[in-house]
Amino acid sequence: MALINMKDLLAHAKQHKYAVGAFNITNLDFVDHIMDAAVESNSPVIMQLAEVHFRYLNLEDIAPILINAAKNVSVPVCIHLDHGKSLKTMIRAIRAGFTSIMYDGSEHPLEENIKNTAEVVKIAHSVGVSVEGELGNVGGEAVGVEAATPHTASEEFYTRVEDAVRFNDETGLDTLAISIGNVHGLYKGDPKLDFARLTAIRDAVDIPLVLHGGSGISDDDFKKAVSLGICKINFYTGISQAAMIKVHKFIQEHPKSISYPDLAKLAMSELKKVVMDRMDVFGSKGQCAADKTLCITCSDTSCGLDDPRIKPEAKTVVYQDLVDKISLEVLNNLNQK
Template sequence: MPLVQMKDMLRHAYDNQYAVGAFDVVSLELLQGVIHAAEQCRAPVILGLAEPHLQHFDIELLAPAVEAAARRSSVPVAIHYDHGSGVEGAVNGVRHGCNGVMFDGSHMPLQENIETTKAVVAMAHGIGVPVEAELGYIPDNSDELVFTSVEEARGFVRLTGADFLAVSIGTVHGRLVGKPRLDFQRLKQINKALQIPLVLHGSSGLSDDHFRKLIASGIAKVNYFTAITDRVAELLRNNAKDADDNYLKLHSGVRESVEEEAGRLMRVWGSAGRAAEVMEQCQPWHGIEYMLKFNLPGVDAEEEELITRKGRKILMKIPGVREVMVGKAYNDSSSQRHCWQLRLASPAVAEILKRNHDFLGFSRRYLRDEATELTGAGYQQSKVA
């Protein structure tokens, strides 16, 4: 089953008063556990790659695994770039396969948050990617909570065009100390004012009843990380008590533990059993590959390499260009000696390429007229049984 449009997925959840779980993954064990849980529960799911976690794994290695798991899954999946720090982070997320991005400007003054969110939205919407923003401040236990204001939320969404809003209504990031004090009335007022899917961060430590009330008040996406990784850490500590355990035995049961807890939550949040209807309502998310074939007459090998480097650098700066592969014909009979294969996040990126000033200038200067109009062929990936 292909990746699906995250905006469609969360709109379905919002309209039908359930929530989709968004699980940040930092290892293959977490990834497999979450996907297996979603398939067992027949639930839509969001796989997250969080910018603050990038220090703990190589995104060049983990992101392809996340995308492969999503594309071969039997339930609808979206991939989300979580807690991004700006336009550059969002572009990086899309380049690595995310079809939804979050910009977290909650620590900024309101006007700066608005302006940066607008810039992220302009970039992302241009290539068909929805944006989650955050307003108010959801702290860890050491900072002071700043609740989301209803009036500020109304103006924020109107000015930025954000598709989803993470709201501060009493939760905290990380491990909850003490009992949660949730402002359900505030959440209901925000929901009434905005009528868009709302997002819950800092969900660790909440009860099943808390979740049900929050979802009934507009929460359509629940981010969940700390509690599930604490559960894994406890399992590892217990496994480590056996001094004879090797690495594989130490990690035994991790995937199953994640699967059990993620599946339980999917049932609590109401997403279990929704996969088929979500798939009917959601547009698939697919990239395209674009082939450019051309000649470089009168150019020696050194200049050819410089031209290739320059062109690739220009292309990789364009949001939504995921990869540029360059090659040459292996025999002399080919009418066009050079081929660039562009991997694009969405069909909209091909239209952006046709209007990109830097690439058009490069094409006219170095590639003559052959590539100026992007007269290559675009190919969309299809699934063959």
């Protein structure tokens, strides 16, 4: 069993100066192959479902599959909601057993983003779920059926250091997604990350920082960003694109094939390869082998199994059969307001 919340996962990453890859699940096949990549790389991993991808996978249907997959391995796995937009989505994810949620209020004015994020933090922390917020705005475009338009980041939406300090102080969040030249989807030209800004934010706030829009950033820039305090890297477009390149090639080479499983197998083995490669670049490869305390097994009684759900400090969070209790906790929180 190795279900873990983001706070505990990234505390280790921050301490040992590596980043954990957060890979979006948009298809059931992704789950097995990302988990296999993590196990073979001896790496912690974050499997995340974005609200914008609910059209591919229903949150309540995929949650038990992700939780079971996590429980079957000894590497730590965080199950995370990516870019949640409303309180309703946050509560759905908590009820379904996600160990971490992102509230993305970056499109709102600062005051509103702070107010909403603080509310989400209060509810999530009461049940041991960690919270990621976003400040500044990471633009770009989610990958869809049509070819994505490449984007460049706009400096006016970069994260301001003084805002990051206020945001951290007033919300009590666990991890912060920042905008420093990164964009979602495809980059127009080479991405130029503002490392001076990253350093200033890292020096001003003490929580692990998150880089969205990982696909397209060079290995050298990833390594530099990690050395300067990035502890979580969101990476999706790159794995989707790598799988699609294989699909196009397969169809070209086997125009008469009617074997979807063979096509899917080829695409997914490519996805796994890219995930393993990223784990290597992000520095998370081998972390579980190097530090056995990071790996959790059912026989490990120090992992907080007695009453882990309501202890935020617990290393392992067990949600099975606790949905009602969590709901009650959330309702109590809401009633107290």
